[in-house]
Amino acid sequence: MSPLGIIRTALPNMDRETRDQYLLIIQAKDMVGQMGGLSGSTSVTVTLTDVNDNPPRFSRKLYQYSVLESLPVSSVVAKLKAADADIGSNAEMDYRIIDGDAPGVFNVTTDEETQEGIIFLQRTLDYETKHSFSLKIEATNRNIDPQFLTFGPFSDTTVVKVIVEDVNEPPVFSALISKMMVSEAAKVGTVIGTVSARDPDSSSSAIRYSIDRNTDLERFFNVDALSGVISTAKPLDREINSVHNITIFATENQDPSLVGKGIALITVMDINDNAPVFAIEYETLLCENAAPGQVIQTISAVDKDEPPSGHPFYFSLAFSAANNNNFTLRDNKDNTASVLTKRTGFHRQEQSLYLLPVLIVDSGSPALSSTNTLSVRVCDCDMDGVPRACGAVAFSLPAGLSTGAVLSVLGCIIILLVLMLLIVAMQRRRKVPLFLEDERDVRENIVQYDDEGGGEEDTEAFDMAALRNLKVICDSKVQNVTPETPSVNPYSASARTSYKTLPDNIVFQEFIWDRLKVTDADPSAPPYDSLQTYAFEGNGSVAGSLSSLESPSSDSEQSYDYLSNCGPRFKKLADLYGNLEGSSVFS
Numbered sequence: 001m002s003p004l005g006i007i008r009t010a011l012p013n014m015d016r017e018t019r020d021q022y023l024l025i026i027q028a029k030d031m032v033g034q035m036g037g038l039s040g041s042t043s044v045t046v047t048l049t050d051v052n053d054n055p056p057r058f059s060r061k062l063y064q065y066s067v068l069e070s071l072p073v074s075s076v077v078a079k080l081k082a083a084d085a086d087i088g089s090n091a092e093m094d095y096r097i098i099d100g101d102a103p104g105v106f107n108v109t110t111d112e113e114t115q116e117g118i119i120f121l122q123r124t125l126d127y128e129t130k131h132s133f134s135l136k137i138e139a140t141n142r143n144i145d146p147q148f149l150t151f152g153p154f155s156d157t158t159v160v161k162v163i164v165e166d167v168n169e170p171p172v173f174s175a176l177i178s179k180m181m182v183s184e185a186a187k188v189g190t191v192i193g194t195v196s197a198r199d200p201d202s203s204s205s206a207i208r209y210s211i212d213r214n215t216d217l218e219r220f221f222n223v224d225a226l227s228g229v230i231s232t233a234k235p236l237d238r239e240i241n242s243v244h245n246i247t248i249f250a251t252e253n254q255d256p257s258l259v260g261k262g263i264a265l266i267t268v269m270d271i272n273d274n275a276p277v278f279a280i281e282y283e284t285l286l287c288e289n290a291a292p293g294q295v296i297q298t299i300s301a302v303d304k305d306e307p308p309s310g311h312p313f314y315f316s317l318a319f320s321a322a323n324n325n326n327f328t329l330r331d332n333k334d335n336t337a338s339v340l341t342k343r344t345g346f347h348r349q350e351q352s353l354y355l356l357p358v359l360i361v362d363s364g365s366p367a368l369s370s371t372n373t374l375s376v377r378v379c380d381c382d383m384d385g386v387p388r389a390c391g392a393v394a395f396s397l398p399a400g401l402s403t404g405a406v407l408s409v410l411g412c413i414i415i416l417l418v419l420m421l422l423i424v425a426m427q428r429r430r431k432v433p434l435f436l437e438d439e440r441d442v443r444e445n446i447v448q449y450d451d452e453g454g455g456e457e458d459t460e461a462f463d464m465a466a467l468r469n470l471k472v473i474c475d476s477k478v479q480n481v482t483p484e485t486p487s488v489n490p491y492s493a494s495a496r497t498s499y500k501t502l503p504d505n506i507v508f509q510e511f512i513w514d515r516l517k518v519t520d521a522d523p524s525a526p527p528y529d530s531l532q533t534y535a536f537e538g539n540g541s542v543a544g545s546l547s548s549l550e551s552p553s554s555d556s557e558q559s560y561d562y563l564s565n566c567g568p569r570f571k572k573l574a575d576l577y578g579n580l581e582g583s584s585v586f587s
Helices: 146-151 403-429 464-468 470-474 493-500 504-521 568-580
Strands: 021-029 039-047 062-068 076-080 093-100 106-110 117-121 132-141 155-165 177-183 191-194 207-211 221-223 229-232 243-252 259-269 284-287 295-302 314-317 327-331 336-341 353-361 369-381 387-390 531-533 584-586
Touching: 062 076, 076 155, 093 106, 106 132, 117 132, 177 191, 191 259, 207 221, 221 243, 284 295, 284 387, 295 369, 314 327, 327 353, 336 353
Parallel strands: 062 155, 177 259, 284 369
Antiparallel strands: 021 039, 076 117, 093 132, 106 117, 132 155, 191 229, 207 243, 221 229, 243 259, 295 336, 314 353, 327 336, 353 369, 369 387, 531 584
16 A cells, blocks of 8 residues: 655645635655655645634725615615625625714615625605715625634624715695585685695795696696695586596696695585486386286486485375376385376277376485476286387278388389389480481582682682672662561562562573572571572573573573673682572572
8 A cells, every 4th residue: 555645734824815725746766765766746725715704894984875865765875894804604694884974864785796785775865854875784694603703793883874865845735635625605705725736946036836737737726826825716526527636736836847836635525416316218008908007107307416415215296196096106215206096998999198296305405306208108918017009000001902012012112113213314415416317408509619719818719708798798778688577488479470570680680689588587597697598480491490501592691690680709600600600509
């Protein structure tokens, strides 16, 4: 067995906090270290473990911190730490307040990760009440080794001074919620109560009061800006709103941005201002065979007012129906009443509906009442009293004619009426022609001639207006070509006889003038120049026609001097008529 090398401490007191690790070089030799022996070496690291042999120690005996008086509760006021040379669990410690002039205002706890003492606020601060606080804080090790108690106490203390700094605070109400009561009969301007606020700062600024209109949208109340007196601004109605929860603002005059808030809880007290009415809209049915004294309806009432003004209720028939022979009413003394029949033998044919006025009175002071009408319908009931048909007697169909047959007949009648309307509408949609085709159609009255005109700009080639008013142009003495008396029909036998006694040119001229007069005086003539075609039997024609188609001699020439004499404008017309031989003229 090889011998072992044992490493031992050489110093009586080793301190980890001074040096926590040592490096050793160990050499081993054989032959008991004699000459010629062999040796080997190795390194050994010796680490010292920690023991709790050091108490916590504050670096200072006095710490000072400043905080605002507006600091919220539970906020951190300060952090401090006691130093401990030990490590791990040997360095864990607890902090506590062991003395001071602020009991319950502050508290201290330990941060488990950093082993710091955290001082936090437990109550609100008020600079005007106390400017500073003094706290005595102790830090103590949690794990103490009894063998090291001779080193001294394993704890330390320090003093923490907290300075409170002044903040310009908003006004504070003497009571956060002010409860008030007012009658709903209160007149406008009635004083309800008073709210009070003060400036907590030493400056003691004046206060102005106002109402948050978001909590009083209909502006039922007013508050005096200087005194804080609350009064009514409108009539109140408990049945609409029985409690008003309004917010009151208190603003400093010196700094309007600082606003305090208070609540005014206003309860509206009830008065008897609502009459009782039926609880529901009753539908009362009465069988024709109802017996006298039979209960046909039980009624109750409601009142918007609160008791005792609203209850109990008293029921009776209105004065106008107190002595009727059909119904009576019994007050059940439990805010209900029963309606009973007084006779039998009700018939729908005689009267199908009865209106019964019921008087309801409440117990307020003064009492209020209302008259409510109960409608009673007479019904045809079966043997068990179940209504089968109520109200007025319906119209009965003739015997043997069912409802389906009646509906079929009505449907046929409606269909016939619709067909008749459609036929009338189709007839009205047919358009009547503007002119009769046999007399007014101008599409066939077209004259073709071989005269080559000068185009659209040649207004002298063909002037229909000049031809239509030929007599006016040629004879300046004639002012009106419209005949004052009905003209003679040029197609009549008398007209043709008179024309034959005149020369040919005169006959044709007279014929044209007569046709012009007839056309100008015709109210149904088109409102534009048109071609008029005439068939006339003049002198010298074997067939009695103006046309050259049946003339005995095609070489005979007709004279149109009466057109030429009118001037050069009608020269072309004269030549044209000479070519056409009087077959057509313009009017």
